[in-house]
Amino acid sequence: MTxxxxxxxxxxxxxxxxxxxxxxxxCSLALATVLALVFGLMLLSSNAAVKxxxxxxxxxxxxxxxxxxxxxxxxxxxxxxxxxxxFFTGFxxxxxxxxxxxxxxxxxxxxxxxxxQWEAAYALSMSPAKRMRxxxxxxxxVIMLPAWGxxxxxxxxxxxxxxxxxxxxxxxxxxxxxxxxxLSTWTFGTALVIYYIFARFLVTPTMRSLEHVMARRxxxx
Amino acid sequence: xxxxxxxxLELTGPEVPMVRFMNVRKTYGDFVVLDNLNLDIxxxxxxxxxxxxxxxxxxxxxxxxxxETINGGVIYVDGKPLTHMPKNGVxxxxxxxxxxxxxxxxxxxxxxxxxxxxxxxxxxCMEGPVQVLGLSRREAKERAEELLSMVGMIEKKDQHPARxxxxxxxxxxxxxALAMRPKVMLFDEVTSALDPEVIGExxxxxxxLVTKHNLTMLMVTHQMGFARDISDRICFFYGGKIExxxxxxxxxxxxxxxxxxxxxxxxxxxx
Ligand SMILES: Nc1ncnc2c1ncn2[C@@H]1O[C@H](COP(=O)(O)OP(=O)(O)OP(=O)(O)O)[C@@H](O)[C@H]1O
Ligand SMILES: [Mg+2]
Numbered sequence: 001m002t003x004x005x006x007x008x009x010x011x012x013x014x015x016x017x018x019x020x021x022x023x024x025x026x027c028s029l030a031l032a033t034v035l036a037l038v039f040g041l042m043l044l045s046s047n048a049a050v051k052x053x054x055x056x057x058x059x060x061x062x063x064x065x066x067x068x069x070x071x072x073x074x075x076x077x078x079x080x081x082x083x084x085x086x087f088f089t090g091f092x093x094x095x096x097x098x099x100x101x102x103x104x105x106x107x108x109x110x111x112x113x114x115x116x117q118w119e120a121a122y123a124l125s126m127s128p129a130k131r132m133r134x135x136x137x138x139x140x141x142v143i144m145l146p147a148w149g150x151x152x153x154x155x156x157x158x159x160x161x162x163x164x165x166x167x168x169x170x171x172x173x174x175x176x177x178x179x180x181x182x183l184s185t186w187t188f189g190t191a192l193v194i195y196y197i198f199a200r201f202l203v204t205p206t207m208r209s210l211e212h213v214m215a216r217r218x219x220x221x
Numbered sequence: 222x223x224x225x226x227x228x229x230l231e232l233t234g235p236e237v238p239m240v241r242f243m244n245v246r247k248t249y250g251d252f253v254v255l256d257n258l259n260l261d262i263x264x265x266x267x268x269x270x271x272x273x274x275x276x277x278x279x280x281x282x283x284x285x286x287x288x289e290t291i292n293g294g295v296i297y298v299d300g301k302p303l304t305h306m307p308k309n310g311v312x313x314x315x316x317x318x319x320x321x322x323x324x325x326x327x328x329x330x331x332x333x334x335x336x337x338x339x340x341x342x343x344x345x346c347m348e349g350p351v352q353v354l355g356l357s358r359r360e361a362k363e364r365a366e367e368l369l370s371m372v373g374m375i376e377k378k379d380q381h382p383a384r385x386x387x388x389x390x391x392x393x394x395x396x397x398a399l400a401m402r403p404k405v406m407l408f409d410e411v412t413s414a415l416d417p418e419v420i421g422e423x424x425x426x427x428x429x430l431v432t433k434h435n436l437t438m439l440m441v442t443h444q445m446g447f448a449r450d451i452s453d454r455i456c457f458f459y460g461g462k463i464e465x466x467x468x469x470x471x472x473x474x475x476x477x478x479x480x481x482x483x484x485x486x487x488x489x490x491x492x
Contacts, residue, residue, distance in 0.1 A: 120335035123286055124349035124401060125325040128317075134352060138339045218338050219381020 006186050010177055017173030018194060024091050024159045024169055025198075031095025032102050032155060039099065040106025041132070054103065061100035067161055069093050074165045090162030090169075098155045105151065109144035110136055142214045149207035153199050160195070170194060225295070225305065225312045232300040239264040239299055239437040240285065240405060246293030247280055247461075254280050255461040258294070262405075265435045269448040269469075272458030273484060278441040281458075282407045285439065286329045287320050298326055299404055325353070328398030329407040332414050334390040336382040342369060342393045343378040346400045354401065361400075368396035372426050388419030392426055399430075406430070408440040412447075420444070427451065445488055449473055457481045 007014075042054035061069065070093040077084065084092070113136050121131040163172035174191040178184050223244060232241060240262040247255040255277045262268050270278045283289045285296060287303065295312060296303045305312035306319040315323065336345050346365035350356040356364070369375045372392040382390050391411055398406060408427065412420045424447050430436055431451050442448050448455060449469040456466040457478070465478045476482045 114335075116331060116333055116335035117337065119288055120331065120337070122288065123324075123327075123329045123398070125321050125353050126349070127321065130352050134348065135337055142339070219341070219383045 013173045017170035020168050021159055021170040024162055025156055027091035028094035028155060032098040035099025036102025036106050039103035043107040058100045058103050061097050066097045066158055069097060070161055086165050086167045090167040094158050101151055105144045105147050109140035112143055113139045145211050152203055156199055228295045228312050230307045232297050237300040238262055241297040244294035245291050248292045262437055264437055266453045267431050267438045267451055268454045269452040270441045270456050270458055276458040277461040278458055279409055282409050286327055286407060287324045326404040328401055328403030330394050330398055330411045332410045334394045336390050336394055338382050341379050341381055342374055345393055346397045349401045364400055368399050372396045387415045388422045391423045395426055405437045410441050
C-alpha cells in the first residue's frame, strides 16, 4: 500500500476528524477568552470575595492536570447525576483550563498598563468601568497579544486530549485508523502534520495579523 | 487634628477663592509630606510652585486632582468642598461618586503627557467630552478641533501620539484637559521631559492661556524665567511647607527667607 492510496482510502476520516478538532478549537477558544477576561478582571477586584473566587478558579485549573479535569467532568459528574455530551465536555474542560492561564495573562497585562494612563483617565473624571473599557483594556490587549498567541497554540494542542473521552476529533480518528490498519507511522504522521499545519499556517498568521492591526491602532506601523 | 465639624460646608462671602487648601495634611505612613498647608488661589490667578526636589510640589497638585487622598484638613474648589462632602450638616470624606463630579472642574497636565496611545490627537481630545460630559461626537469634534487649533496642532489631529514629538504631545495633552472646560488647570513640570528646543512651543501655549483666558492655574516648574514671566504669585515650598510666597518681582528680587535665597542662587548657578 502506498501513502497515496492510504490517503485516498482514509483521507475522509482525517477530514472528519479535522473538522471536529476545528470546532473543538473554536468553542474552547471562545470559552477560554470569555473566562480569561472575566476572571482576569476579578483577580484585580478590591472585593475579597470576588478576588478569592477568581484565585480559587485559577489555582484549581492551573494546579491540576487537564487530563484529570477532563476525566473528572466526564466520569465523575455523572455519579452526581450530571451527564454531559462528550463534545461539550471536551471543550468545557479545555476552555476552563486554558481560561485559567488566560486570566493570569489578562491580569498581568492590565497591571502593566502604565500608571500614567490610569491617572490621565481619572483626571478626565472617567468612571472606573469606562476607564477600564475605553483606556486600559485596549492597551492591555496589545501588551498580552504575543503571550496570548502562545496560549492559543497550547489550546490547540490540548484539544487532542478530548479523543480520550471519545470525541471523534483528529486524534481519535488517527487512533481508530491505527488500530484497524496498524499503519502507525502514516496515521500518526499524518495527524502530526495536520496539527502542525493548523498551528503554523492558520493560528500563527492570524495572531500575527492581529498584532499588526493592533500596532496600527497604536499608530506604530 | 481638628474635627471635621470645624470646617465650613461651603465658603461664602464677597471673595470666595477658586481653590482653598485649609489645614491640609498629607502623610505616607509615618512620613509627613505636608503639614497644615493653607493656600488660597483667587479666580483667574496663576500661581507657580517652586522648591527643591522632594519638597511636596507634585503632592500639592495631586491632592488637588484628588489623585492622592489627604490625611487632614479640607480642600475647597469654587467654594465647595472637593475632598469631602456634606452629610447631615457636617463634612465627611467624599465617596467615589462625589469625587468624580467634584474633580471634573479640575484639569491636569502631566510631566510625561500620558496621552492615550491607541487614539489619535483628535480622539484624545474627544474622549472626555463624549464619554464623561455626554457631548455628541459632532459637538466634541468641533470643540476638540478648536482647541487643537489653539495649541497649533490641528494639522496633526489624525496622528497617534507615537508619531508626535514630546512638545507636540504635551500641546495635545493641554488641549485634551481644556476640552473638559475645567475651572482650574494644573501643570506639573510639563516641560521637564522635553528637549530644550521644543520647550518654547509648550510655554507659549501656557502663556497664551494666561493672557487670553480667565483660567485659574497652579503650576510646578523648574524654569524660573518662565515662572517669573507668567505668574501672579510664586510659592516657594521647603520641607512640605510654604517657606515664602510673593509676586515674582518681589520674590526673585528680594527673597526674605534664607532658604529661598539659597535655593534661588543655587538655581541661578545651575543655569
Ligand atoms: N507614593 C509615595 N509614597 C511614599 N512617599 C512618597 C510618595 N510620593 C511622594 N512621596 C514623598 O513625598 C515627598 C514629596 O514628594 P513630591 O513628589 O511632592 O516632591 P516634589 O517637590 O514634586 O519633588 P520633585 O521636584 O523631585 O518632583 C518626597 O519626599 C517623596 O519621597
Ligand atoms: Mg514633582
